[in-house]
Amino acid sequence: MSYFRKNEGTIVFTLASLAFIAFYCINYCFRRCRNRDVALAAGDTEEAVLSPIRPPRGLDAKGVQSIPSFIYTEANGIGPGHGELVCAVCLNEYKEDEMLRLILPCGHVFHVDCVDIWLSYRSTCPICRADVIVDPVY
Structure with a gap:
């Protein structure tokens, strides 16, 4: 039995895992861009959409x-x-x-x-x- 045949299961599992992670990352980026576009279309400014949420802070x-x-x-x-x-x-x-x-x-x-x-x-x-x-x- 060759070396490749012994590790075939490990290689298939690794490739499937990498494909799943790549799909998840692409899906996450796509959804984030789509949400940004929806917010911009709703009238929010690009600065408001892209700026981090500031913690609430009161006045002295x-x-x-x-x-x-x-x-x-x-x-x-x-x-x-x-x-x-x-x-x-x-x-x-x-x-x-x-x-x-x-x-x-x-x-x-x-x-x-x-x-x-x-x-x-x-x-x-x-x-x-x-x-x-x-x-x-x-």
Whole structure:
């Protein structure tokens, strides 16, 4: 019996394993490229699709304090037709003379105490996930 006949099973197994690994790698690359193309077609920018996901990072106290706040009154324009009357963080209605914080650029409004806790962990709006704009002077 020749040397080749003794190792024929090992050679076949090795070639089959290599073919399987090559197929898996090609399939993975194809699916990844297709997902990227779908995301780009949906309107995502190429930078957003290709950039790594950044870990959530909050604002420091000075950054949070630089976001506009105001005292709620029914006369100041928040109400039916102007926005929600409920804080999306705690789900309580806004009451007269409560301090609220206006998130820019989206314009969503929250209780100061509620959104300040959120912003200490994440620098996005709790509703729409828009990046919060802070006063650059702070």
